[in-house]
Amino acid sequence: MERRILWAPWRGEYVGGKRERGCIFCPPEKPLPPEERPILYMDKLVMVMLNKFPYNTGHLLISPVRHIAELEDLTEDESLHLIKVTQRAIMILKELLKPHGFNVGFNLGKVAGAGYPDHLHLQVVPRWEGDVNFLSILDDVRLASQHYLRVYEMLKPHFEALKI
Template structure:
């Protein structure tokens, strides 16, 4: 068989996402933090606050894509009380500080996707996205190949970020 010169990018781990294997009706943002903290790495939880936690996105847009998530199960930002909102923003600031130290990004994308029309992947539980960005970090792969290239294994990124969060938070 003749090689056509086409390069191949193998990402077999993506098949579980595409086919829905492992997905359940249970809210991941309620299930994961309810587990014993000894399972935080397995559940990608980097930091636990009083009202919110910081978790890595299992299906990231780029390396280091994190989310700050309230423990309260709600799809409406207006359901959060002042203490929950204050901590959500404080943990977002903590995330930015950690990213600046660890990854030296040139910018950030942050925000909520609330509701189906806004592109929320998990509509029933709000979450605040924080993504480090670099000039030129986007390319043709997501557009033409429907593939995102993540440069580091998610658990390697977890280990790096976990250490930085613990140091920054004084743990």
């Protein structure tokens, strides 16, 4: 069997263990460029950030602004607002990227896969039929990805227009 190599050089920073100082989900003290912190939307309760090391194009991280680790520690206002923002984010992704489906969920705790277990965050991963899955690797490789900064530039105006 011929060996095929899938290259994803932008993930080298993540795999190599280079991490930002502090919590990536806490609002920065001063605005940062999207290369450092690709924040698409933020209000007093919720922040939406494009994942710099995505599982798929358009992978979003949605978190409460308040630094909390546990889902049950969300206030009612934070819970409702988090879901409303997630709904709008999915609508934007559907319109612009036209995915066939989504994986949406929380990884609660390190053993559950949370890369940042100290700050609760919801992951929204757009999915396309035949995208990066096990069968695609064994058969024909169908990997269509864009650099996260290109995706950021496409999504940013739509998130700036959000009124929630």
